[in-house]
Amino acid sequence: MTDTPLLELKNLHVGIPKRDGYLDIVKDVSFSIMPGEAFGLVGESGSGKSLTALSLIRLLKKPLKVSKGQILFKGRDLQTLSDREMRGLRGERIAMIFQEPMTALNPLKTVGRQIAEMFVLHRGMGWAEAGRKAVDALASVKVPAPEERVLAYPHQMSGGMRQRVMIAIALACDPDLLIADEPTTALDVTVQDEVLKLIGELCAARGTAVLMISHDLGVIANMCQRVGVMYSGRLVEERDTYDLFAAPRHPYTKGLLGALPRLGTRHGAAGRQRLVDIDGLIKDREALLQEFCFQPRNTIRDPRLRADGAA
Amino acid sequence: MLRFTMRRLLQMIPTIIAVALLIFVIFSVVPGSFASSLMADGKTASDPELLARLNEQFGLDKPVYIRAWEYLSGLAHFDLGTSFRTREPVLDVINDRIWASLKLSIAAMVFAIVIGVPLGFIAALRPGSVLDSITMIGAVSGLSMPQFWLGLLLMYFFALVLGWLPSFGYGGGDLKYLILPAITLGVTPLALLARTTRAGVLEITNEDFIRTAHSKGMSNSRVIRWHLMRNVMVLVVTTIGLQFGSMMGQAVVIEKLFSWPGIGSLLIDSVSIRDIPVVQGTILVIVLWFLLINTFVDIIYAAIDPRIKQT
Numbered sequence: 001m002t003d004t005p006l007l008e009l010k011n012l013h014v015g016i017p018k019r020d021g022y023l024d025i026v027k028d029v030s031f032s033i034m035p036g037e038a039f040g041l042v043g044e045s046g047s048g049k050s051l052t053a054l055s056l057i058r059l060l061k062k063p064l065k066v067s068k069g070q071i072l073f074k075g076r077d078l079q080t081l082s083d084r085e086m087r088g089l090r091g092e093r094i095a096m097i098f099q100e101p102m103t104a105l106n107p108l109k110t111v112g113r114q115i116a117e118m119f120v121l122h123r124g125m126g127w128a129e130a131g132r133k134a135v136d137a138l139a140s141v142k143v144p145a146p147e148e149r150v151l152a153y154p155h156q157m158s159g160g161m162r163q164r165v166m167i168a169i170a171l172a173c174d175p176d177l178l179i180a181d182e183p184t185t186a187l188d189v190t191v192q193d194e195v196l197k198l199i200g201e202l203c204a205a206r207g208t209a210v211l212m213i214s215h216d217l218g219v220i221a222n223m224c225q226r227v228g229v230m231y232s233g234r235l236v237e238e239r240d241t242y243d244l245f246a247a248p249r250h251p252y253t254k255g256l257l258g259a260l261p262r263l264g265t266r267h268g269a270a271g272r273q274r275l276v277d278i279d280g281l282i283k284d285r286e287a288l289l290q291e292f293c294f295q296p297r298n299t300i301r302d303p304r305l306r307a308d309g310a311a
Numbered sequence: 312m313l314r315f316t317m318r319r320l321l322q323m324i325p326t327i328i329a330v331a332l333l334i335f336v337i338f339s340v341v342p343g344s345f346a347s348s349l350m351a352d353g354k355t356a357s358d359p360e361l362l363a364r365l366n367e368q369f370g371l372d373k374p375v376y377i378r379a380w381e382y383l384s385g386l387a388h389f390d391l392g393t394s395f396r397t398r399e400p401v402l403d404v405i406n407d408r409i410w411a412s413l414k415l416s417i418a419a420m421v422f423a424i425v426i427g428v429p430l431g432f433i434a435a436l437r438p439g440s441v442l443d444s445i446t447m448i449g450a451v452s453g454l455s456m457p458q459f460w461l462g463l464l465l466m467y468f469f470a471l472v473l474g475w476l477p478s479f480g481y482g483g484g485d486l487k488y489l490i491l492p493a494i495t496l497g498v499t500p501l502a503l504l505a506r507t508t509r510a511g512v513l514e515i516t517n518e519d520f521i522r523t524a525h526s527k528g529m530s531n532s533r534v535i536r537w538h539l540m541r542n543v544m545v546l547v548v549t550t551i552g553l554q555f556g557s558m559m560g561q562a563v564v565i566e567k568l569f570s571w572p573g574i575g576s577l578l579i580d581s582v583s584i585r586d587i588p589v590v591q592g593t594i595l596v597i598v599l600w601f602l603l604i605n606t607f608v609d610i611i612y613a614a615i616d617p618r619i620k621q622t
Contacts, residue, residue, distance in 0.1 A: 103519035104523045107617075108541050166523075
C-alpha cells in the first residue's frame with residue numbers, strides 16, 4: 001500500500017441552498033480511504049451516510065449540493081472535473097451498489113444487457129462481445145448457469161441474485177473504489193452473509209477499496225479495517241474497527257454498541273439483561289444547527305457535541 | 312404469442328353479442344320507427360293502415376326478441392341485415408363509409424402521437440421551463456375546449472380567412488380535405504398524450520434504476536435512450552390505445568361538422584330515420600374497433616414489458 005490515499009474527504013459539507021448560504025445536512029466530514037482498504041461508515045437513518053456517498057460520485061439530487069470542502073480522488077478534486085470527465089470515472093473507477101436490488105435494475109432489460117452496458121460504455125466493445133463478457137461477469141459473482149441467466153429479466157430473480165447482478169455491474173470494469181450503500185439491508189439474513197462475503201472476497205482479490213455504508217455494526221465489523229461513525233450529519237468518531245469495538249469513545253458509539261444483541265446473552269423480559277436503547281430522537285435539522293447536537297438524547301450529555309464544534 | 316392473440320380475439324365475441332342485444336333493447340324503447348319516419352312529412356296525419364303495411368314489410372311487426380334472435384343468427388354468418396332505406400346489405404353500406412373513417416382516425420392519431428409524445432418528453436426534461444408551462448397550458452386548453460367549437464374556429468380561420476384549406480367535404484380523397492378534421496379530432500388525444508408522457512417521464516426519472524444508470528457513467532442522452540424511453544412507452548401506450556379505440560365514437564360529431572362521409576355521419580343519419588340495421592351495424596363497427604385496438608395494445612404491452620405473462 002502506498003501512502004497517498006485513494007480517496008480523501010476534506011471538510012465535506014452537503015446542504016440545501018438557502019437565501020443566505022446553505023442549510024447543511026452533512027457537516028464537516030473528513031476521512032480518507034487507502035487503496036484496497038475497506039472503510040465502514042455507520043450511523044442511523046438520516047445521519048448523512050448516503051448523502052456523503054452520493055456526493056462522492058456527484059449524484060446528489062437537486063437541490064442538494066456540496067456546499068464546502070473537497071473530495072480528492074487520487075489527488076484530483078472531483079468537484080473541478082467536467083461532467084464528461086466525471087462520467088468517465090463513474091462506474092469505471094468509482095462504482096456503486098445500492099440498497100434496493102428490487103428497484104435498482106431496469107425491469108424491461110435483461111440482466112445480461114445491463115451488465116454488458118458497462119463494457120460498451122467504458123471499454124468501447126460492441127454488444128456481442130460485451131454480451132460474452134457479461135456471462136463471465138455473472139459467473140464471477142457466483143450466479144449459477146450464467147449463460148442462461150444473462151437472458152433473465154430482473155423480476156425472474158430473487159433479491160440476493162439481483163444484488164449479485166448489481167455487484168457484477170459495479171465490478172465489471174475493475175474499479176478502484178466500490179461504494180456499497182447498505183447493500184444487504186433489503187435482503188434475508190442468510191443471503192446477507194453470502195452477499196457480504198462475496199463483496200469482501202471479490203474486492204480483496206482485485207485490490208478494490210470499499211466504502212461500506214451500513215447501520216449494522218455487525219456488517220462493518222466483519223468487513224472493514226476502519227470505521228467512521230456518523231451522527232446527525234457529522235463524523236463523530238473514526239477509528240480502527242478493533243479499537244472502536246473494544247473501547248468506543250463517543251457516547252453515541254457506546255449507545256450503538258450497547259444496542260447490539262450478543263450471542264450467549266439473553267435479552268428481553270423478566271430480569272434478563274435488556275438491550276440498551278438511546279433515549280430521545282434526532283430533533284429537527286434547524287435546531288441541530290444551533291444547539292448541542294446530541295444533548296436532546298438526555299442520558300448522555302457531552303459538551304463536545306456542540307454544533308459549533310467547540311470542545 | 313399466437314395463443315395469447317387468439318384468446319384475446321375470442322374474448323371479444325361475448326362483448327359483441329351483448330352490445331348487439333343492448334342496441335335492440337334501446338331501439339324497442341325509443342319511440343318512432345322507420346315506417347313512421349317515412350310518413351312524417353309534417354302535413355298529413357299518418358295513415359294507420361299504411362303504417363301497419365310498412366311495418367310488416369320491414370319485419371318490424373314481429374316481437375323484439377324474435378328480431379333480436381334473427382339478427383344474432385345473421386351476425387354469426389357475417390350478415391348484418393339490410394338497410395331499410397337503400398335496401399342494400401348493411402355490410403356494403405358500411406364498406407362504403409368505413410375507409411373514410413379509418414383514414415380520419417389514423418390521421419388524427421398520428422398527428423396526436425407525433426406531436427404530443429415529443430412535446431411531453433421535452434416538457435418533462437425541463438420542468439418549470441417556459442416550454443413546459445406553454446405545453447401544459449396548451450394541454451389543458453386542448454382538453455377542455457369542445458371539439459366542434461375548435462373545428463369551427465379552424466374552419467373559419469384556415470378556410471374562410473386564409474383560404475388555405477377547404478372548409479368541409481371529402482374531396483374525393485384529396486389529402487387537403489383531411490387536414491382540418493384530423494387536427495380537430497386529434498387535439499384531445501394530443502393534449503392527453505403530452506400530459507401522460509410528461510407525467511411518465513417525471514415518474515420514471517425518479518426510479519432507482521435511473522440512478523443506477525447514472526452511476527454507471529452514462530451520459531444523459533444514453534440514460535434516456537437506454538433506460539427511460541421504453542419504460543415511459545409502457546405508460547404512453549395505454550393512453551394511445553384508449554384514445555385510438557374511442558376515436559371512432561368521438562369522430563361522430565367531427566364527421567358531421569365537416570360533412571365527412573364516414574361511419575359517424577352514417578350513424579347520425581340512420582338514427583334520425585330509425586334505419587335500425589344500419590345503426591346496429593355502425594355501432595358494432597365502433598365497438599369492434601375499440602376492442603380490436605385494445606387487444607392490439609395488450610399484445611404490444613406483452614412485447615415491451617417482460618413482466619406481463621403471455622398466457
